[in-house]
Amino acid sequence: LKGNTIPHKTIGVSLSSKVVLVPAVEGTGIIAGSAVRAVVECAGIKGILTKVYGSNNPINVVRATLEGLKGLRTTEEVSQLRGVEVTQ
Numbered sequence: 061l062k063g064n065t066i067p068h069k070t071i072g073v074s075l076s077s078k079v080v081l082v083p084a085v086e087g088t089g090i091i092a093g094s095a096v097r098a099v100v101e102c103a104g105i106k107g108i109l110t111k112v113y114g115s116n117n118p119i120n121v122v123r124a125t126l127e128g129l130k131g132l133r134t135t136e137e138v139s140q141l142r143g144v145e146v147t148q
Contacts, residue, residue: 064106067135072128077120081128082109095121103129 061067065083070108072079084107086114092110095118100108112121139146 061105065072065108065134066129068107068132069135072124072126072131074120074123074127076115077117078113079121079122079124079128080111080113081125082111084109085092093121096125098122099125099129115124 061082062146066081067083069080069082072081074097084091086107088107088109090105090108091102092100092108093112093116096110096112099122100110110125112124115121133141135146
């Protein structure tokens, strides 16, 4: 986490559900539907913007949300993957 939100925008896909997770500014809170909200609250995220595209089947939405969260990278991981030193 970067503060109370995620470090960068990410997209998760499961079957015909697609969930877009976007970092939010301080004080925004969790802007999400019930299935996504349950997952991000359990993950300890306090501020995030989300949008579900395609099917809104709760099982697929939860799977897509988890896929999106798995895709998050830290600056150190990006630096190592690219072979370039990243400054903040």
